[in-house]
Amino acid sequence: MNRRESLKAIGLTTLSTTLLLKGGDSEAQSVPKKHTPPAVDEAGRQPFEVERDKKLFAEKYFTAHEMATITVLADIIIPRDAKSGSASDAKVPDFIEFIVKDIPDHKTPMRGGLRWLDIQCLTRYEKKFVECSHPQQIEMVTEIAYPKKAKPEMRQGVAFFNRMRDLTATGFFTSKIGIADIGYMGNSPGKWDGVPHDVLKQHGFDNDKI
Amino acid sequence: MIDFHIKKPPVTYDVVIVGSGAGGGMAGYVLANAGLRVLMLEAGPFFDPAKDSLQLKFPYESPRRGAGTNRAFGDFDAAYGGWELDGEPYTTKDRTQFDWFRSRMLGGRTNHWGRISLRMGPKDFKGHDVDGLTDNWPISYEDVKPFYDKVDRMIGIYGTVENLDNEPDGIYLPPPKPRLNELFIKKGATKAGVTVIPGRGSVLTEALPGNKDRYACFYCGQCNRSCKIYGDFSASSCLVIPAIKTGNLKVITNAMAREVTTGANGEATGISYVNKNDLQEYHVSAKVVVLGASACESARLLLNSKSSQHPGGLANSSGIVGKYLHDSTGAGLSGFLPQLMDRKRYNEDGVGSVHIYSPWWLDNKKLDFPRGYHIEYGGGMHMPSYGSTSGIQNLNGLVPGRDGKMKEPGGFGAGLKDDYRRFFGSQVGMSGRGTAIAREDNYCEIDDNVVDKYGIPVLRFHYKWTDAEIKQAKHMQETFQSIMHEMGAIITSRIQGPETNYGLEAPGRIIHEVGTIRMGDDPKKSALNKWCQAHDCKNLFVVDAAPFVQQGDKNATWTILALSMRTSEYILEQRKKLNI
Numbered sequence: 001m002n003r004r005e006s007l008k009a010i011g012l013t014t015l016s017t018t019l020l021l022k023g024g025d026s027e028a029q030s031v032p033k034k035h036t037p038p039a040v041d042e043a044g045r046q047p048f049e050v051e052r053d054k055k056l057f058a059e060k061y062f063t064a065h066e067m068a069t070i071t072v073l074a075d076i077i078i079p080r081d082a083k084s085g086s087a088s089d090a091k092v093p094d095f096i097e098f099i100v101k102d103i104p105d106h107k108t109p110m111r112g113g114l115r116w117l118d119i120q121c122l123t124r125y126e127k128k129f130v131e132c133s134h135p136q137q138i139e140m141v142t143e144i145a146y147p148k149k150a151k152p153e154m155r156q157g158v159a160f161f162n163r164m165r166d167l168t169a170t171g172f173f174t175s176k177i178g179i180a181d182i183g184y185m186g187n188s189p190g191k192w193d194g195v196p197h198d199v200l201k202q203h204g205f206d207n208d209k210i
Numbered sequence: 211m212i213d214f215h216i217k218k219p220p221v222t223y224d225v226v227i228v229g230s231g232a233g234g235g236m237a238g239y240v241l242a243n244a245g246l247r248v249l250m251l252e253a254g255p256f257f258d259p260a261k262d263s264l265q266l267k268f269p270y271e272s273p274r275r276g277a278g279t280n281r282a283f284g285d286f287d288a289a290y291g292g293w294e295l296d297g298e299p300y301t302t303k304d305r306t307q308f309d310w311f312r313s314r315m316l317g318g319r320t321n322h323w324g325r326i327s328l329r330m331g332p333k334d335f336k337g338h339d340v341d342g343l344t345d346n347w348p349i350s351y352e353d354v355k356p357f358y359d360k361v362d363r364m365i366g367i368y369g370t371v372e373n374l375d376n377e378p379d380g381i382y383l384p385p386p387k388p389r390l391n392e393l394f395i396k397k398g399a400t401k402a403g404v405t406v407i408p409g410r411g412s413v414l415t416e417a418l419p420g421n422k423d424r425y426a427c428f429y430c431g432q433c434n435r436s437c438k439i440y441g442d443f444s445a446s447s448c449l450v451i452p453a454i455k456t457g458n459l460k461v462i463t464n465a466m467a468r469e470v471t472t473g474a475n476g477e478a479t480g481i482s483y484v485n486k487n488d489l490q491e492y493h494v495s496a497k498v499v500v501l502g503a504s505a506c507e508s509a510r511l512l513l514n515s516k517s518s519q520h521p522g523g524l525a526n527s528s529g530i531v532g533k534y535l536h537d538s539t540g541a542g543l544s545g546f547l548p549q550l551m552d553r554k555r556y557n558e559d560g561v562g563s564v565h566i567y568s569p570w571w572l573d574n575k576k577l578d579f580p581r582g583y584h585i586e587y588g589g590g591m592h593m594p595s596y597g598s599t600s601g602i603q604n605l606n607g608l609v610p611g612r613d614g615k616m617k618e619p620g621g622f623g624a625g626l627k628d629d630y631r632r633f634f635g636s637q638v639g640m641s642g643r644g645t646a647i648a649r650e651d652n653y654c655e656i657d658d659n660v661v662d663k664y665g666i667p668v669l670r671f672h673y674k675w676t677d678a679e680i681k682q683a684k685h686m687q688e689t690f691q692s693i694m695h696e697m698g699a700i701i702t703s704r705i706q707g708p709e710t711n712y713g714l715e716a717p718g719r720i721i722h723e724v725g726t727i728r729m730g731d732d733p734k735k736s737a738l739n740k741w742c743q744a745h746d747c748k749n750l751f752v753v754d755a756a757p758f759v760q761q762g763d764k765n766a767t768w769t770i771l772a773l774s775m776r777t778s779e780y781i782l783e784q785r786k787k788l789n790i
Contacts, residue, residue: 041271043261043262044261044262044263044264046255046290048280049280052280053273056273057273076622076623077622077623077626078626078627079623079624079627081624081627095273095275098273098274099274099275099277099596102273102274102277102279103274103277103279141622145620145621145622146618146619146620146621147603147619147620148607148618148619148620149618161620162603162620165602165603165620165622165626166597166599166600166601166602169599169600169602169630170275170594170596170597170598170599170600171275173594173598173599173630174268174269174270174275174276174594174595174596175270176268176270178594179268179269179270179594181627181631182594182630182631182634183555183591183631183634184555184591184592184593184594184634185555185556185557185558185591186430186431186557186558186559186591186592186593187266187268187430187432187559187593188430188557188559189266189428189429189430190428190429190557191428191429192386192387192429192557192558192559192560192561193387194387194388195387195388195389195390195393195556195558196554196556198554199390199553199554199556200393202554203390203393203394203549205393
């Protein structure tokens with residue numbers, strides 16, 4: 001069977017890359033006010049996976065204050081820029097809310113780190129992190145965002161921020177918005193004919209026997 | 211009140227097969243197509259990649275974005291089961307660490323495997339003649355070659371003819387072209403004196419002549435999710451499901467085999483199993499019993515099948531069952547290529563198997579360890595998934611920013627967001643997969659104190675790496691560093707030293723465990739003859755990797771398929787002669 005027939009076999013025609021590059025409509029909206037648990041996609045899943053996801057969606061871990069802090073932090077880490085939206089545009093806080101329930105090893109470090117951050121801010125600015133001014137927030141984050149430069153007493157914050165940065169980046173770049181931003185162009189049935197010729201030339205592989 | 215009476219349907223099958231993976235699947239395929247009445251028992255549920263694969267899902271279609279919480283190799287990976295099975299423990303002794311991966315599903319581990327399809331070479335079958343350290347197989351490459359050829363044609367494999375000493379060529383479809391990182395790897399490896407050739411994988415880069423059920427690959431790079439269009443090899447799609455269509459194969463899923471039953475003369479009479487759906491005990495009668503439950507599970511089944519004729523377990527008068535267990539060696543290293551930063555974007559998924567690889571290229575006479583390893587390479591602009599962007603603070607301080615100035619590692623904001631873009635597709639990794647020496651002292655046995663939730667006694671493992679494997683891992687690390695250096699790559703993984711056995715993975719971790727029911731000419735030193743027929747029990751055969759005397763630095767699957775086909779044809783021939 002040739003490739004065209006194989007695409008037809010699974011109900012696809014050649015996917016246009018513009019479909020991928022178009023930002024997802026739903027993710028451009030702000031965080032919805034009413035939280036309805038998402039439906040669990042059951043196809044190809046074992047019963048225990050479906051049950052577990054339902055339980056996780058129903059569980060509540062982070063408080064409203066923690067979620068607010070996470071949201072501010074996520075948007076500091078990955079802000080909106082000329083190319084794409086912010087972490088909260090890509091629903092990263094919702095992802096973080098879920099993933100700490102899915103991978104409980106994240107729970108205490110996140111909760112403790114968020115609280116550590118609030119105590120730092122209370123000490124410096126007499127306000128919790130979310131209540132500080134933007135310049136104050138940036139000043140605080142700067143103390144913990146650079147592992148090699150941070151003061152020794154900031155190390156707990158560095159560990160927390162590394163984790164928060166990783167979770168934000170993972171949540172962002174696996175979202176529709178983030179995938180378009182980073183330029184992943186795969187997951188699109190077609191033919192692999194090797195590295196495009198202009199790229200080969202750019203890297204000096206033009207004359208090599210491929 | 212549950213009725214525990216054992217249910218014995220009146221039918222006697224020609225053959226009962228335990229396991230639906232590469233070995234069991236091939237046996238079912240050959241025997242059903244020959245017109246025999248075959249029953250196959252599979253411990254897991256039915257799985258058809260066409261319906262059940264999670265292929266072509268984006269990471270945001272999983273709430274955990276592909277993380278390996280429920281499935282060890284990622285949320286879309288086609289493995290039901292994993293390193294630990296609920297209610298099915300195993301134990302270890304003498305400070306052994308043995309990790310045992312089981313896929314409980316139709317097709318077993320062939321649904322998620324890497325499709326790397328390598329023939330064992332002449333030296334692998336006759337290792338004793340090479341360096342005296344291992345036993346020879348009772349068969350040679352020439353005995354197996356006709357079956358490798360038939361498997362290649364039947365299932366489809368890509369690669370190139372290279373005429374290498376111990377890497378026999380197959381009958382190949384064209385290989386996929388290299389990715390950009392692979393071009394750098396080939397250049398750097400060649401400078402380092404390491405051979406790099408096109409990969410060899412069981413993916414249909416072209417349509418398979420005469421096969422209307424399977425389609426040519428469309429290069430999504432997700433073979434590990436199993437393929438909805440049957441573009442790659444899984445025993446489920448390529449063997450069992452077609453065999454069912456003959457009308458001669460019946461598959462009972464969620465059936466956990468308890469023991470092989472035997473008759474007054476010590477011959478196998480069938481399988482007792484528990485139906486996981488209704489938790490009732492069943493028995494199936496058959497004239498021939500074929501075990502393909504995977505190396506350790508088949509050994510476990512034999513050891514649990516004691517009788518007066520077989521006091522040490524079925525087919526175990528030699529005492530060899532469970533012994534000579536061995537898994538491939540494995541160690542790795544990773545980093546990134548600065549020249550691959552800021553890459554031009556295009557679809558680089560390719561196939562979900564190796565585009566290039568390095569077959570073993572050195573002469574052991576000049577080295578301090580026996581045998582060898584092949585190298586698998588990673589990298590490319592792959593689908594982002596949970597964790598794939600982690601640890602940027604270990605990267606973005608190592609190279610100048612866009613302004614040419616060095617950056618303080620870590621950070622946040624627009625500059626950080628840009629850093630993720632810059633590094634996408636620049637990462638490169640390499641892993642060695644090598645020959646471990648089969649030793650009598652590495653084994654699995656029955657733990658007399660522990661049963662699983664079905665009341666079946668479990669396995670206990672005893673396994674230690676030796677210098678032969680540790681020094682091989684050391685050589686891997688040195689080779690990888692050399693290749694990375696010649697490429698101008700920056701290593702970012704921790705370079706493993708003697709304190710971690712040079713990164714040598716724990717036994718079982720590579721999931722190539724073989725050797726627990728060895729074949730051989732001498733019934734005192736082997737459990738099976740060269741046809742994988744039990745010395746002690748003429749109507750019992752083993753078709754997974756348990757019969758392997760000694761693996762090579764080639765994963766087991768292609769050899770399992772060839773040997774299972776060979777054994778199945780022998781069964782047909784023996785039946786014609788009324789010998790079984």
